[in-house]
Amino acid sequence: MKKLVNAAVVSASLLSPAYLLLIVNTGTAIPVAAGQFASIGLPGVCLRRPFSIHDADGAVLSFLIKIVGGGTRRLAKLKPGDTLSIMYPLGNGFMLSEKPAVLVGGGCGLAPLLLLAKQLQAAGARPLAVLGGRSKDDIVELGALAKYAAVRVATEDGSLGARGLVTAELNDLKSGAAVYACGPEAMLKALHKLAAEKNFHLQLSLEALMACGVGACLGCVTDTLKDGRVCVCSAGPVFNAEDLPW
Amino acid sequence: MVDLSVDIAGLRLKNPVIAASGTYGYGAEYADFLEIEKLGGLAVKGTTLKPRQGNPAPRLAETPSGLLNTVGLQNKGVDYLIREHLPKLAGLNTAVIVNVCGSTPEEYRAVVKKLRDQPAVSALELNISCPNVSQGGLACGTDPDTAAELVKQIKPFCDKPLIVKLSPNVTDIASIAQAVEAAGADAVSLINTLLGMAVDIETQRPRLSTVTGGLSGAAVKPVALRMVWQAARAVKIPVIGLGGISCWQDAVEFLLAGASAVQIGTANFQNPLVMLEIIAGLAEYLQSKGLAKITDIVGGLKIPD
Known part of the structure; x- marks a missing residue:
């Protein structure tokens, strides 16, 4: 059941100059599937x-938001107790598989992967998470993610973790893994190609x-x-890679 | 208790607030948030004879106080509507208006014929004003003679009130409204979206896949209001006003300008409950003015001498 609520801001804190962690209390606990x-x-x-x-977590939701314009800048200025109109949970989340799980996030694409790692761990898995970004400024929430997953990092400038793209970190991936990805379209398309070559199941x-x-x-x-x-909103936002004509 | 009900050429609405075509799906999409039957009516997505894929992405661009779209009449066709949607819509207890579109007069007529004797459908809205399809749509809505000819061809096959949805992309809205009235339209609704455009200066590309698209939202309201006023003065049939209505005060402006009912579109995206707020606001407005019926304010604009 989707709901439209006026949620109370719990906190709005900058994790880095460009990334905001917004926590709200919706006043109502609705089950959320990771990826919604x-x-x-x-x-x-x-x-x-x-x-x-x-x-x-119950009525408390958090959002990892990249500050890109006027609207998100205003979100960063919210104070505890301010209210926000929130409609959720929308769309279809990731289908949790029993196959070895690899989570791939590019920049703000980490956003749905924390809850996913948590839900996979609760289901008995120990997922691997691979995070990528241009530089260390794009890599946030490592500590939070490490509670639920083993984490690897790749940055294009080498300022944190391996130098290069996240796809390079998947070269030793065994076939039959389940890869869950969110991030820039170029990264998703590269993964789409890799999934066909390496025969892993990919959700984007x-x-x-x-x-x-x-x-x-x-x-x-x-x-x-x-x-x-x-529609990405109602048929997705998570799609099986083999359904996309990329 | 005030009376919000209106009668649009035989179409009885419990209140004058209708969800605009293309913005509220088939109602079910919003059923988690409100009781759809509280709405005066629901105009469902533009329906063509055959399924249409619509235009490629990107289909949306946000502009100051407005939204550009180029959906391009994506729909699964009239047979799918009849089979899948109408049975559910029949139980909604709100007026269901089917927006009908086509590329040729024959296609329009075929859709209208299929919708005959469908008890779930309260009225048809003939879309002669979609700016986002290459044939039909806007092309036949910008010329009074072509528009009238289309209405003449459709009307004999239509067993329900026929509302003709007009384009704002014309120089003289009054003459188009008069032409479709003379051709047999039972009511007109206006405005459809205004042709617009936006450019991404980083990529130096248009922000819509089709370069141009239809502008809606608060940005178009003054233009829509002006056209509703001009059309309402020019015709005797009821006028349904739409274009950027975002709150009950906007709705009152349209009613005063001569609209017998209003449609709400883009504002639903900002606030899915906005139509309920508008209905409540209209009732309070009537009470504050000591009036008993919403029809008391229709066309009540006072223009000083």
């Missing part, structure tokens, strides 16, 4: 914005500009092999 998202009304912009749910969380967030306006479509153009 919330649509948040931002002060001063026309459309609500979709954000992956980073963590969910796509990002899209959305208007309604519930499959009504048909604004956020992506092409799929079986069903043609479908």
